[in-house]
Amino acid sequence: MCAHVMIAEDDEKQAELVRRYLERDGHTVTLVHDGRAAVESVRHRAPDLLVLDVMMPRTDGLDVLRILRAEKYELPVLMLTARSTEDDLLLGLDLGADDYMTKPYSPRELMARVRTLLRRTRRPPEAAPEHLLTAGPLVIDPDRHEITVDGERIDCTPGEFRILAAMAAEPGRVFTRERLLRELHGYARYIGDRTVDVHIMNLRKKIEPAPRRPALLLTVFGVGYKLADPAKRTGRARP
Incomplete structure (x- = not known):
């Protein structure tokens, strides 16, 4: 490449x-x-x-x-x-x-x-088009590398985009930090868990109306993070 x-x-x-x-x-x-x-x-x-x-x-x-x-x-x-x-x-x-x-x-x-x-x-030119990913007010267009919340475009770094796209593909699924690190850097072991926490914090500032009380990007205590599934509401997630 x-x-x-x-x-x-x-x-x-x-x-x-x-x-x-x-x-x-x-x-x-x-x-x-x-x-x-x-x-x-x-x-x-x-x-x-x-x-x-x-x-x-x-x-x-x-x-x-x-x-x-x-x-x-x-x-x-x-x-x-x-x-x-x-x-x-x-x-x-x-x-x-x-x-x-x-x-x-x-x-x-x-x-x-x-x-x-x-x-x-970098996506190869021959890659097939992908469908939009949606989770409540969040819409991700992988082909255009665009994210919108309630119709408003949100600017993200490549790393933030990869994390959010992976979670939006499976809303409601809990992602461990290790899994999110693989989305960012493959199986490389030189990056620490705090890298994921920083990206999550930055994403909350961009997509949440109240970042300190997140309603979309949730923490699952002792496990990792998940993107709220609008079709399922549970009381297990914590900000």
């Missing part, structure tokens, strides 16, 4: 190394070395995937991500960070990153993550 990948990394030697690995896999690559250049380059030609370093001059990677998501760019983003605390990593996910790696990292592992993200965010 060939793609256009942008690398935003101020360490030119590291960026060049990643470029060689990507091109060896058949991808075309754009290199930029500061955050402002990354934003302008995406505006000029949005890539299929952005590999984004957090610590960059002029505009850091987190601000780049804020700008791109505010401007409704839905491209998948893999963040590179030297910060290893959970709060720093969750902040990137909260802003709309789809995956992250902590430096130093293995270029081979980076390539595995790139393949996973591209596989899960």
Whole structure:
């Protein structure tokens, strides 16, 4: 699966190394070395995937991500960070990153993550059309990658879309965090349960009238999450 990948990394030697690995896999690559250049380059030609370093001059990677998501760019983003605390990593996910790696990292592992993200965010041209997924006021169009609630379009990151689409395909079914992690990243074991919690929290802000008292995206205590089935009402789910 060939793609256009942008690398935003101020360490030119590291960026060049990643470029060689990507091109060896058949991808075309754009290199930029500061955050402002990354934003302008995406505006000029949005890539299929952005590999984004957090610590960059002029505009850091987190601000780049804020700008791109505010401007409704839905491209998948893999963040590179030297910060290893959970709060720093969750902040990137909260802003709309789809995956992250902590430096130093293995270029081979980076390539595995790139393949996973591209596989899960790009549909082959020959794929058959899919039907709309509905759950109460929620409507998901997998072909158009659109979500509406009561007719109003909701903007989601690729990761949020995959979670919601999986749950909307089976409303009322309880999804464990492990199952939702597989929807996000296959069977990769480097992502923690908190990743799912952050995505759920962000989705509730977008689809729930009262996010702290969710009526659609429910927590099932000790198990996981489910999307309320409008045809079945139970008292077992908790916000």
